[in-house]
Amino acid sequence: MTDLSTNAAAMAVTAPGTHRTERYIPLPLNAARLLTLLGVVVSIASTFMSWTYTTDFPGDLTVSGYPGGLQIMTLIAAILTGVVALGAFRVKGLSWLNPSRSHNSVLLLALGTLGTTWYTVIDIAAKLGGLANLDPGAFVAAIGSLELFAGALALPIDRHPREDDDADYPELGALGGLQPVAAGYRRLRELRPTHADIKVPDPRRLNVWLQRLAIVVVFAAGLKVLTFGLATSYSDIFLGYMIVVSFGFWGLGAAGLLRQFQQLTRNNRVFSSSVGILAAIAYPFAQNNEHWANLGVSVLIVGTVALGLNIVVGLTGLLDLGYVAFLGVGAYTAALVSGSPYSIWSGVQFPFWAAALAGAAAALVFGVLIGAPTLRLRGDYLAIVTLGFGEIFRIVVKNLDGVSGPKVTNGPNGIAQIPDLSIFGYNLGAAHDIGSFTLGRFANYYLLMLVITVIVVLVFTRAADSRIGRSWIAIREDETAATAMGINGFRVKLVAFALGASLAGLAGTVSAHVTNSVVPDPYVFSGSVPPNSAFLLAAVVLGGMGTVSGPILGAALLYVIPEKLDFLARYELFAFGIALVLIMRFRPEGIIANRRRQLEFHEDAATAPAQRPLGDDTVSAGTAGA
Amino acid sequence: MTTTIPHQPTPEQAPDGGPLLQASGVIMRFGGLTAVRDVDLTVNTGEIVGLIGPNGAGKTTFFNCLTGLYVPTEGTVSYQGTVLPSKPHLVTKAGIARTFQNIRLFANMTVLENVLVGRHTRTREGLLSALIRGPGYHRAEAASRARAMELLEFTGLAAKADHLARNLPYGEQRKLEIARALASEPGLLLLDEPTAGMNPQETRATEELVFAVRDQGVAVLVIEHDMRFIFNLCDRVAVLVQGEKLVEGTSEVVQQDERVVAAYLGEPFEGTPGDGPTTTGEQENDR
Numbered sequence A: 001m002t003d004l005s006t007n008a009a010a011m012a013v014t015a016p017g018t019h020r021t022e023r024y025i026p027l028p029l030n031a032a033r034l035l036t037l038l039g040v041v042v043s044i045a046s047t048f049m050s051w052t053y054t055t056d057f058p059g060d061l062t063v064s065g066y067p068g069g070l071q072i073m074t075l076i077a078a079i080l081t082g083v084v085a086l087g088a089f090r091v092k093g094l095s096w097l098n099p100s101r102s103h104n105s106v107l108l109l110a111l112g113t114l115g116t117t118w119y120t121v122i123d124i125a126a127k128l129g130g131l132a133n134l135d136p137g138a139f140v141a142a143i144g145s146l147e148l149f150a151g152a153l154a155l156p157i158d159r160h161p162r163e164d165d166d167a168d169y170p171e172l173g174a175l176g177g178l179q180p181v182a183a184g185y186r187r188l189r190e191l192r193p194t195h196a197d198i199k200v201p202d203p204r205r206l207n208v209w210l211q212r213l214a215i216v217v218v219f220a221a222g223l224k225v226l227t228f229g230l231a232t233s234y235s236d237i238f239l240g241y242m243i244v245v246s247f248g249f250w251g252l253g254a255a256g257l258l259r260q261f262q263q264l265t266r267n268n269r270v271f272s273s274s275v276g277i278l279a280a281i282a283y284p285f286a287q288n289n290e291h292w293a294n295l296g297v298s299v300l301i302v303g304t305v306a307l308g309l310n311i312v313v314g315l316t317g318l319l320d321l322g323y324v325a326f327l328g329v330g331a332y333t334a335a336l337v338s339g340s341p342y343s344i345w346s347g348v349q350f351p352f353w354a355a356a357l358a359g360a361a362a363a364l365v366f367g368v369l370i371g372a373p374t375l376r377l378r379g380d381y382l383a384i385v386t387l388g389f390g391e392i393f394r395i396v397v398k399n400l401d402g403v404s405g406p407k408v409t410n411g412p413n414g415i416a417q418i419p420d421l422s423i424f425g426y427n428l429g430a431a432h433d434i435g436s437f438t439l440g441r442f443a444n445y446y447l448l449m450l451v452i453t454v455i456v457v458l459v460f461t462r463a464a465d466s467r468i469g470r471s472w473i474a475i476r477e478d479e480t481a482a483t484a485m486g487i488n489g490f491r492v493k494l495v496a497f498a499l500g501a502s503l504a505g506l507a508g509t510v511s512a513h514v515t516n517s518v519v520p521d522p523y524v525f526s527g528s529v530p531p532n533s534a535f536l537l538a539a540v541v542l543g544g545m546g547t548v549s550g551p552i553l554g555a556a557l558l559y560v561i562p563e564k565l566d567f568l569a570r571y572e573l574f575a576f577g578i579a580l581v582l583i584m585r586f587r588p589e590g591i592i593a594n595r596r597r598q599l600e601f602h603e604d605a606a607t608a609p610a611q612r613p614l615g616d617d618t619v620s621a622g623t624a625g626a
Numbered sequence B: 001m002t003t004t005i006p007h008q009p010t011p012e013q014a015p016d017g018g019p020l021l022q023a024s025g026v027i028m029r030f031g032g033l034t035a036v037r038d039v040d041l042t043v044n045t046g047e048i049v050g051l052i053g054p055n056g057a058g059k060t061t062f063f064n065c066l067t068g069l070y071v072p073t074e075g076t077v078s079y080q081g082t083v084l085p086s087k088p089h090l091v092t093k094a095g096i097a098r099t100f101q102n103i104r105l106f107a108n109m110t111v112l113e114n115v116l117v118g119r120h121t122r123t124r125e126g127l128l129s130a131l132i133r134g135p136g137y138h139r140a141e142a143a144s145r146a147r148a149m150e151l152l153e154f155t156g157l158a159a160k161a162d163h164l165a166r167n168l169p170y171g172e173q174r175k176l177e178i179a180r181a182l183a184s185e186p187g188l189l190l191l192d193e194p195t196a197g198m199n200p201q202e203t204r205a206t207e208e209l210v211f212a213v214r215d216q217g218v219a220v221l222v223i224e225h226d227m228r229f230i231f232n233l234c235d236r237v238a239v240l241v242q243g244e245k246l247v248e249g250t251s252e253v254v255q256q257d258e259r260v261v262a263a264y265l266g267e268p269f270e271g272t273p274g275d276g277p278t279t280t281g282e283q284e285n286d287r
């Protein structure tokens, strides 16, 4: 315990350019620890009290002795904070809970606790009209979380290195020339916590069965967290949930747990992907509710399409602004061969596999038709042409109604009454009982879409890590150098473009059946209904270009958040724009950083001396704890 | 440094000593500016040929004409007797590989991946085989990796195979460019200022590297401002001034030529290559 405090004091005066730890509030270390733990205890205790008199506030916070609604958020955040704090304080046997031993995780989780608690308290007062509606429990919670946050601020926090006195800040513009402004700005920059370069013990030294157990536990917990969030019935609760989840991830990342988990999954690739798929399969069973299953299908569809777009944008670096049209091509193809009475070939009904192939093939043909003349050009031409193509597709489809043009697509009315799919005699339109579970229509389609998603993920990963995938990335990095290495830029780009298009087409065939009808209107560049080109592009950028899970996560977030926060409805596009700007400014690599980005850290770790002693006790403690 | 460069000579390699590359009457005009005027140049198998000239003489432009990056206004470039198409990837496929004056690595790929991209023309696997991943695919991929690792070994970068290219120090980035170019199993390697920005030790190492490359049967055409490097290395040197080839000959001939001295060196080049500090001041003002 004492070694750390002297350490921290010594580190506070380190030279510029080196990593350092410093506290925001000067308090003796033990007092800070006590304050933090006290804050945790008080926050936890407060959730068992009543926070308000009336049941008018969402989630019923009137019950004493049992946390409910938003109180659960405070409870979970406080418990997590306590857990990483005990790890950071190196309590014997618990240090595996915080492998990086950074107090940053405590601070971030404390901030999450503070955020959700104060949000709740303020929301109660605002919604119900005044502080008079608060029970003592609410005040205890507010004070407890504040105490916790204050305690965390007094802990030694890992910070960005000191910057040179004469460092230049071009982002300040002309103001940067003023000495006090620059100095103030530098001080602000030095306040920023960082934990990116802290080494964590390699979890791969654990027994392989323990590793697998950890993977299963994490996936189960992830499924629980996901379903909990989707099950929230009020936007108030969902907002509190988002606060806790965001800070939770950030905090667990600072603790090094996410990095360890990543190492585990990389080490047990097959095992963890099977567990991941099993968790995804378990989703409709864990949430026996058609609305959530519907949400699940929609997320899988947009996620899969975003992943296809990721080949074009993320790997090859081609900006495609009309990508949603390929989804439309697939959907319309499937609708035409579905046996719908509104199809011009109403007698034709392809089995699903044939319809899926036809949809993918049609999209592929369109991809080649659009790509062949434009991919020879560099730069912005492609963006403009694809933007045009997206619009042309929608307008043409609208006009092929037998009046303005030949009757193919039934114009603006679209093709309705698309019959449900039947695969091997299993009718996806009807509910099926499996044991004590009932799989409804959307759950059936969810499972079908899951198969498609797995296929697309497989295609993406295999293509990305191969000769052709490397040439895509090479083209993205430097097209001139790539061609000088013997890569036929045009051909390779065309393959990427066509592959991306056909994956979207494939997803489109399922989406036509899920919605029972296809109409031209959703296939626009930008709109408030999800599958549009801007949405897909945002999902890729937000989630992380060039990664597998990034676009899927991005699509899920962009789809679910507006769904849950109904007050956003009018400002959705605005919020969307703000989110993109913030991401581009503060985390340009997206939520999930590319493996290549992580190599930078890997390199730092390899060349820089270890930041802190890495005792072996972590592993033995981990073994004992797990 | 290992001396066994893992090079499998290109099948239809010309007999030893024959002309490998033959550029005749190459003219490159940019609007009113003629960057390359009627230049003839031959590189024979097993030769190291130097190309020197003051800044802006048109050396890089000439390289770009050779490798299909520019379509020469006039003139032809033939390799092993066949006229080269003006498509960079076909030129590489034919057996000419190059590096760039301003390093053009794939910055966000790893060192190994950079070299693997260089193997592109010597491997066949398309998208389908990548998706199916049959035994043939795994064999080809493993062979490619093994060969890339050999090249990294050869250039002394093996320990950094997993690092991002952009995180390498400058000298190693230049080496990686050479390794990447060699990965395409060229018969002729074009190096555009391979030692620019290097310290004397690194320059020496590069010199040895170029010799080792030549010893494996790869002809080298090298642009350089470092005279000592050039005169140490080259069997023949051509001097380009204002787009025109002024002189061509052995190091001695070129060093003694008054026009070269006047146009380029400024003062007589003292001493034989390799003794004492001579023209090192010359290339400092280059960048």
Ligand SMILES: Nc1ncnc2c1ncn2[C@@H]1O[C@H](COP(=O)(O)OP(=O)(O)OP(=O)(O)O)[C@@H](O)[C@H]1O
Pocket: B030, B033, B035, B053, B054, B055, B056, B057, B058, B059, B060, B061, B062, B101
């Ligand atoms: N794409 C281009 N368009 C117009 N002018 C060009 C182009 N490329 C090169 N030039 C001009 O051609 C001339 C020769 O340039 P080049 O880069 O070939 O010189 P260099 O001999 O390689 O010089 P250095 O030693 O500085 O590398 C210069 O005047 C340059 O400005």
Ligand SMILES: [Mg+2]
Pocket: B059, B060, B061, B101
């Ligand atoms: Mg040049």
